[in-house]
Amino acid sequence: MVYSYFPGCTLKNKAKDLDVWGRKSAEALGFTLEEIPEWQCCGGVYPMNKDEIAVRLSSVRALAYARDHEQELVTMCSACHNVIKQVNNDMATDEYISSHANNYLKQDGVEYHGETKVVHYLEVLRDEVGYDKVKEAVTNPLKGKKIGAYYGCLLLRPSNVMAMDNSENPTIIEDLIRAMGADPIVYAQRNECCGGYLTLEDKAIPEQRVKKILANAADQGAEMVITACPLCYYNLKKHSEGTGVEVKYFTEVLAEALGVKEEA
Amino acid sequence: MASNYTITPDEIKEISGVNPLRCMRCGRCSATCPSYDNMEYHPHQFVAMVENGEIDKLMKSESIYKCMSCMACIERCPRQVEPARLIEAIRLAVVRQQGASHLMPDDVPALLDPDLPQQALVSAYRKFTK
């Protein structure tokens, strides 16, 4: 299977680990990520308003590209996934946003109404590859490792649009952890916010959030948490000291399990 | 921030797509909000105050910069009121004014550290600046 891949700005820079190991793992698992040429930054956060059109256009262009190439659009970054999937929903269901966005697209001879299916890398693993196949492909099972999933907010909310999993008791990452041979640790704070972009102005708020999240993960027995979001990764890692919990991207751990991660 | 600017509750409702009258005062938004303690006005108050037309107070409050856009209140609101959208609309009403951006480019270098992901910067810009 070949997918249109939207890496996003951070995966080209500070979150190279999320991107690189995801691509390597995809190769190992037999699916191809074709990077969308000239993709533009998604904006990082979904515009929660009805009247801003221009900020949605980068997502729409990527979506239209995937549609024109008859491919599903894959992201690895939670934030890109959230923005693109919500914008896709706007294009399909919000008449005002859709018609105004299409007015811009007209100049390029493009018209788009939400036809593309947006899937997260995790959904490709679960629904296309299948966790049974992932399990078979694991050469370096993470036996006995106690790993908690950290979903954050962006993968799951709002659940009526994201529709990836049960937003309050998700299992998509836990099942992957199991497939990789490790023990998934379920903890309640795994879908509570890390503090997000507030970290730029005020480190105290994310710190307080992360302490609560990682304390909960540690309490339930996690030695490591894995995430799909560069911002979560940053906040978690920054304030993980003293919690005894390691923080990693899920793709890096996957690459390890699949034996495609050369020790640098 | 330009001081004489006013925006009507109807404009806020239009920008946000939120109808505050749908609120049944259950308080689930403020129960779930992870930024509650950082806020002067809490999510449920945004709803009541927009309904009451008290937009000015909200526009002047630091609370609008304390929302993490985590969508917990959206996810858990039983009546599709979704206060985060109101908070966003009010913040937009402020930062759309000339010279009223909450985050100035000159301030940014001091805020950076080597590990800070681009995503943080882009998101904060989207939220705090026009």
Next chain:
Amino acid sequence: MQRIGVFVCHCGTNIAATVDVKAVAEAARKVPGVVFSTDYQYMCSEAGQDLIKESVKKYNLTNVVICSCSPRMHEKTFRGAVETVDMNPYLLEVANIREQCSWVHKDKAVGTQKAIMLMKAAVAKATLDTPLTPGMLPVTKRALVIGGGIAGMQAALDIAEAGYEVDIVEQKPTIGGKMAQLDKTFPTLDCSSCIVTPKMVDVGQNEKIHIYSYSEIEEVKGYIGNFDVKIRRKARYVDEDKCTGCGLCTEKCPMKNVPNEWNLNLDKRSCVYIPFAQAVPKVATIDPRYCLMLNKGKCGICSKVCGVGAINYKDTDKIVEEKYGAIVAATGFEISDISKYDEYAYAQSPDVVTSLEYERLMSAAGPYGGHLKRPSDGKDPKTIVFVQCVGSREKDSCKGGKEYCSKVCCMYTAKHAILTKDHYPDTDIYVFYIDVRTPGKLFDEFYRRAVEQYGVHYIKGAVGKVTPNKATGKLEVQASDLLLNEQLHIEADMVVLAAAIEPSHTARKLATMLTTPMDTNDFFTEAHAKLRPVESATAGILLAGMCQGPKDIPETVSQASAAAAKAIGILSKDQLVGNPCIAHPDEMMCNGCSQCAGVCPYGAITYVEKEFRMPDRTTKVRRVAQVNEAVCQGCGACTVTCPSGAMDLRGFSNQQIMAEVDALCQ
């Protein structure tokens, strides 16, 4: 030539405020065939009816048109009135100028114009009315009650009391329903078992009542007075007639690890089981999902220990066919699925329970023998948080909860709080509410007692997140207090969720079989929200209990008795008056294509080979449709399906409908 009288009702201001009723009466006078018209304040009142009757006599009217409310409301009233002055009731038409006109218009000119059009259409139809005589139907003097909870038991007992045979079909191995699982009842705090188990015994011992337990409705055919029902008696692998309920098999059964649904899976039971000590019938049932003998052909212990030879591993489902005159639907409710609300950590901690589970935890017959304990470690809970409206009162939310209020949660939560405090006075109890709804006799007093006498903390606000903490064994509850404008953090031992109530999952399938309407929530719809609250729109199908909407025990019992009275009303008649507005084929036009039979929801249409004299004096045998007049409900599906226009509906003939349309389009 017809002599039609038109009577325009004001309905107080309901119609007169938006429709110029005098102008409608005036306009009627100009319609051909109308010889008299008038208006009156309340046409349905005795004086109004007298006005109609006197006018029929005085002006020698052949037809009457009433311009008033919906025919669903008062057509029967007016038809009864004209019948007393020897007019065939089917020569009366009602023009609905209230629900379809005055209530939906604001502009009086527009409303008046529309009312005049509706009046003209009704007159056009009346012109073509023919006298109709309903047929008489026999009545089977036996009732069926579907569901053996408190609603079904009460209905069955009342019908039996009147001297009629009743069958109860209950899908579980015992009757008793949800009420038998409750600990105490509000607001009196009397023990639920103590009042419901004697009722179960009464039902079990009543000679007029037959219980089909562990059974389901397979098929329903027929109509009021004459329902043909197939009942599936599921294989229970125990002969009900032989089993004495001694319980030896359940003791000796080696498969003891089966989730016990009676205690909401809070403990385990054996594979061959009697749900609880007071079960009726007190007969064992083998759970085929877990039985070693049935699945692996090994074991057979229950058969060996049974002193009366009641175990039968070769048992199969059996279909029983019965006839009934009336059916009471009493299928009850379920606790809705709360998996989307796991911010409350129900799936993550055994100490987070639903309210019904809390009933079992408190019950003397429950898994802890009446000593309330924290499920995780068996310790006494010191702090308990109750969360109201979990999945109720939602609209267009991400989680897609129910829009309605589940009605009983406020009261049972007050009860839980009081009972807990009674047992363990030093327990701290928090109840998070949106509104406290206590409209019932002694209900608010009860709730206030929880607050004032017992010191239960009622907090206007909600719980947002529950985080189980392994180290402390506590549940960290994050919540809002809207009155104090604070976010609270409570360390709780237990969290109790008032999960929304929803109709039994069997109800939708049953509604299809009964051809009775449901609302979007799968509650059965009553025939009239105010005036016929215990009947369904389908004649002979009556409603009792939660299957019609959330309600408490006294309301359920009242409705059950009312449904029983309606059933008795049907059964007490030797014959029922049928509906004459039924389909009939024009045999000369019918070509026997069978399309009408295909769409008939009642199976009322069959075909016969009939000999016809043809215009050329020959005879020819042709296949033509035949309508069973007793079965036809007059829905009209066949008349619109018939490609040759042979099928027609009496009282709503194709010609009449076209005349109405013509009148509207003039």
